[in-house]
């Protein structure tokens with residue numbers, strides 16, 4: 001897959017999740033494999049130009065963390081342009097512009113979703129950035145401000161005309177927040193609106209099958225995964241495998257029904273528990289390396305419960321892991337939990353069937369009401385809980 005001058009190893013992307021898609025998490029995902037391009041949390045263009053510690057920490061990277069896109073937000077054209085120039089000068093592979101953030105603080109200053117309401121102004125700002133750098137400039141948007149203002153197709157076309165290299169679109173409106181079902185037809189309308197640049201679909205992809213459905217129903221060139229990657233950092237590797245197999249199966253048997261390529265036998269199994277624990281510990285090591293032991297462990301308090309969602313019975317772990325301040329404390333909590341968990345295992349050391357977590361299902365692949373879907377893929381609590 002190509003984005004402008006950039007060639008990517010796969011058509012799968014890690015969506016920016018402010019507070020989560022930091023260097024340690026990106027490295028975890030990359031080590032497992034399957035990812036085409038990772039993006040940082042959103043970074044305030046002005047703070048970056050002023051070299052504020054927080055902004056510099058957000059763009060911290062290393063050779064193993066490539067290729068990397070930095071996501072900028074801001075509404076002052078000169079600042080966005082200069083921030084893009086700076087990012088290019090320090091070796092960042094591509095710059096993404098946040099046009100989807102519904103948070104009041106970001107919209108109030110004309111950034112985030114507010115950019116979707118002023119097409120000409122936004123196109124001018126983006127043109128200034130595209131003209132100033134050689135690296136690809138991309139834009140990430142929602143479908144529009146609300147159901148009556150689905151601006152993404154027009155905006156995508158306008159941005160293509162000024163040289164944007166790709167469009168990421170979350171299939172919900174700003175008004176929807178994270179409620180309701182991801183609108184695949186809405187993503188498709190963006191795909192159809194552009195002439196030739198890739199459109200990358202996004203929203204609620206939690207399984208390889210869901211990624212495949214998004215590709216098939218929307219015609220998108222890539223799929224971007226946010227919360228699904230936090231549940232399951234293996235999702236990229238499993239999706240690449242699933243898509244690869246799916247395609248070859250289809251070619252081999254033209255007379256087979258098209259859903260043949262969705263046979264579960266093509267799915268790599270979910271990782272075993274021991275592998276989940278290995279990666280959990282690796283993630284903590286990287287957090288400590290990047291943020292220091294105290295901050296790294298405190299930040300890890302909100303990371304560990306994402307892994308544990310697939311552990312089966314987990315009260316003992318979740319209750320205690322939110323208090324750890326050192327690596328030693330974490331490992332003590334983990335060892336105690338592993339002993340406690342033994343009561344739920346069968347003679348082969350596997351979780352008994354009744355304790356196994358239910359399969360993950362994307363919102364657009366189930367018939368349940370929206371409220372139930374939200375529970376399947378919760379929006380993490382924190383300063384950005386209204387994303």
Ligand SMILES: Cc1cc2nc3c(=O)[nH]c(=O)nc-3n(C[C@H](O)[C@H](O)[C@H](O)COP(=O)(O)O)c2cc1C
Pocket residue numbers: 015016017018019040041042071098099100101140170202203204205224225226227228379380384387
């Ligand atoms: C906690 C959180 C933080 C987010 N931060 C950002 C961000 O910094 N920039 C952005 O463009 N989108 C952000 N998003 C939106 C995601 O990138 C993505 O579009 C959305 O979560 C839907 O994809 P998903 O269902 O795969 O998570 C955030 C979402 C969440 C839940």
